Amino acid sequence: MSSNQLNRRDFVKIVTAFLGSIMAAMVGIPAVFYLISPAFRKQEAQSWVSVGPLENYPVGIPTPFSFTRTTVNGWEKTVNSYGVFILRKDEDQVRVFSNICTHLACHVSWHADLQHYVSPCHDGHFDIEGNVVKGPPPRPLDEFTTKVEDRNLSILYPPFKRS
Secondary structure, eight states, X not given: OOTTSOOHHHHHHHHHHHHXXXXXXXXXXXXXXXXXXXXXXXXXXXXXXXXXXXXXXXXXXXXXXXXXXXXXXXXXXEEEEEEEXXXXXXXXXXXXXXXXXTTTOOBOEEETTTTEEEETTTTEEEOTXXXXXXXXXXXXXXXXXXXXXXXXXXXXXXXEOOO
16 A cells, blocks of 8 residues: 555544534534624614603693613613603793703702702702702703604603703
């Protein structure tokens, strides 16, 4: 037998290694893609949230509204709850303010007797338009961009910071 000839044992080793490599690739490549694909998903930075018909919100009275947003970061799924105050100025003009104080991120509440939004953290006060009246908050309440289509109100998340 010549030294360049492939014997049966070496042939079986080569074929077994080749078939094993193909099977490993068929299982391994999809598994690796499955594990790393969440890192490449793009998150939506902004989205419109429907808050219902304008008729649900009386003119001149800040009305609370809550909504949730779900975000997925890789394998982690997070559900956050948000609150806003919807101030309907007249039949078509609406302003929507975040219920988060700009000082320490405490939740503000509307006090009709004072005509202020009041934060329990350090007694921050905001007027009906969300402007700072008293206390340590450094800026007005954040405001949401709004749109009205077919008498239904939607807000653009996230809110923008007013100065």
